[in-house]
C-alpha cells in the first residue's frame with residue numbers, strides 16, 4: 001500500500017504542476033480578457049443565414065446604420081422593394097419583412113432611415129439592397145445585449161463568407177465608417 | 183470591388199439648410215469582465231462547498247441544494263456558456279494554435295474542476311456542473327443497466343473526447359457545444375434537433391441515472407482519470423466496511439465496487455497468462471489505432487470549411503461545376519488567389535491526419551486499458567465507491583448502517599455494526 005500511495009502522490013503532483021504550467025503559459029499570452037463574436041461587415045455577403053442560424057428564437061444579429069456613409073436617398077434601395085408601386089411608407093413597398101426601418105424626412109430631397117432593433121430579425125434583405133445599389137451604410141452586427149455569447153457562435157459555423165470571428169471584449173463592434181473605406 | 187466604390191455612389195449630404203446632426207451608433211456592451219470574474223469566484227466557492235458536503239458533511243440534502251443553485255446560476259442565469267465541458271475545446275485549440283488566445287475565465291472553468299478532482303474526486307460532477315446537477319435532480323426511479331451494456335456504453339465518452347479534440351485542435355469547430363443537449367433547455371431555444379434530444383435525455387434520465395454523464399460526457403472522462411489519483415475520496419461508510427452488502431444496490435450510476443470474493447475457476451496462473459497476452463497485444467492495437475485514425479482524419483477533413491471550399495473551387499475551376507455556392511461566391515469576391523486556398527486546404531488536411539492518428543492511438547489505448555483491467559483483479563476487502571465512476575452524489579451514504587448509527591437514526595435489524603477498533607474518517 002505504501003508503494004501505491006507513493007505512486008499516486010507522484011502522479012497527482014506531476015499533474016498539478018502540469019496544469020499550473022498550462023495555466024501560466026496561457027494567462028501569460030491572453031491579452032484581452034474576454035472574447036465575443038462579431039460580424040465583419042466588409043466580408044458579409046448578406047446570405048440571410050444570420051436570421052435563422054442563431055441559437056436564439058429571434059437572432060442576436062441586427063441591422064445597424066452608419067449615418068455618415070448614408071446618402072439619405074429619397075429612393076433608398078435598402079428601404080424600398082426593387083419596383084415599388086409608389087415611394088411611400090406603405091408596407092407593400094418596403095423591403096423589410098417586419099417593417100423595422102423608419103423613414104423620416106430631413107430636408108429636400110433627403111430622408112433619414114432608422115432601424116427599430118426589437119423588430120429587426122437580421123435577415124439582411126435591406127443590407128443587400130443598400131450594398132448592391134446604394135452606399136452600403138446599412139450593415140449587420142451582433143448585438144451584445146441580446147447575444148448569449150455561445151462558446152462557438154452557431155452563425156459563425158454556418159457563415160459561407162467566414163465573416164464572424166472572436167473580437168476583444170473591449171472592442172466588441174465592427175461598425176462601418178467613412179474613415180475605414182480604403 | 184463593390185464595397186470600395188460603394189460610398190461614392192451617392193455623396194453623403196451636408197445638410198446646410200437644416201444643420202441636421204447625424205445620429206451616432208448605439209453600442210450596447212457585453213457583460214463586463216468583472217461579471218466573468220465573479221462567475222469564476224462562484225465556481226470556486228461552489229467547488230469548495232461541494233467538496234466539504236460530499237467528504238466531510240456527508241450531506242445529500244446539502245448537495246441537492248447546491249445542485250439546484252448550480253442549475254439556476256450556471257444553467258438558466260448564465261445560459262450555459264462558458265461551461266467546463268466545452269472549455270476543454272478552447273484549451274485544445276489554444277495548445278494547437280499559438281495565435282488563438284484562451285481567456286482566463288475559460289481557462290479557470292476548464293482547470294478548476296480538474297484540480298478539485300485531483301484532490302477530492304469528482305465533486306464538480308456532484309453538484310456544480312449544471313448538466314450533471316440537472317440530470318441528478320431529475321432522477322426519480324433508477325433502473326439498472328445490464329453490466330455488458332454499461333461497460334460498452336462507458337467507452338463512448340472516450341471516443342467522443344478524442345473526436346472533439348481533433349475538431350477543436352484543427353479549427354474544425356466545437357462539436358461538444360454543437361451537440362450539447364442541455365444548453366438548449368437552459369436557453370429555452372435552439373435547433374429543433376437538439377431541443378428534442380435534450381428533452382428526451384431528461385425523460386430518459388428519470389430512470390437511467392445521468393445518461394449524459396455516464397455515456398457521453400467527454401469532460402467526465404478527464405475528471406474520472408484525475409479522480410483516480412485523488413488525495414481524499416468519497417467513502418460509503420464513515421467507519422470501516424463490515425461487508426454487510428446493504429449499500430450494494432444504492433448507487434444509481436453503477437459506481438460501487440463490491441468486495442471481491444474468491445473465484446476458484448480463475449487461477450493466478452491463467453490470470454497472469456492473460457495479462458501477458460494483453461500487454462503483448464497493446465503495441466499492435468496502438469499501431470493499428472494510429473493508422474485507422476489517420477484515415478479517419480483524412481475523411482473528417484472534408485468537413486472543414488477551408489477544405490470543402492477548396493474542393494468546391496477546384497470543381498468550378500476545372501469546369502466540373504458551372505454554378506457557384508454562397509461560399510465560393512464569397513471567396514471569389516475577396517479576389518484571393520486560388521493557389522493560396524489550395525495550400526491552406528492542404529495544411530488543414532495534414533493537421534487532420536496528424537490529429538486523427540493521435541486520436542486513434544488514444545482510443546486504442548483506452549480499449550487496451552479496458553482489456554488489461556479486465557484481466558487484472560485487485561483484491562478488494564471492502565465495498566468502495568469506484569474512483570473513476572463515482573460522481574460523489576452521496577446517495578449511498580445512508581444505506582450504510584454505520585452512517586445511520588453515526589447520525590443517530592434507526593438501524594435496520596440484524597445489520598452488523600462497527601467492529602471495535604474502528605479508525606476515524608480521516
Ligand code: SF4
Pocket residue numbers: 062063095096097098099100101115119120121122123124125126127
Ligand atoms: S430587412 Fe431584415 S435586416 Fe433589415 S431591418 Fe428589416 S429585419 Fe432587419
Ligand code: SF4
Pocket residue numbers: 037053054055056059060061142146147148149150152153154155156
Ligand atoms: S454567439 Fe450565439 S447568441 Fe450570439 S449571435 Fe452567435 S449564435 Fe446568436
Ligand code: SF4
Pocket residue numbers: 267306307308311312313314315394395396399400401402405
Ligand atoms: S460527467 Fe460531465 S456532465 Fe456529468 S456532472 Fe460531470 S462534467 Fe457534468
Ligand code: SF4
Pocket residue numbers: 416432433434435436437438567568571572573574575576577578579
Ligand atoms: S456517492 Fe455513492 S451513490 Fe453517489 S455516485 Fe458515488 S458511489 Fe454512487
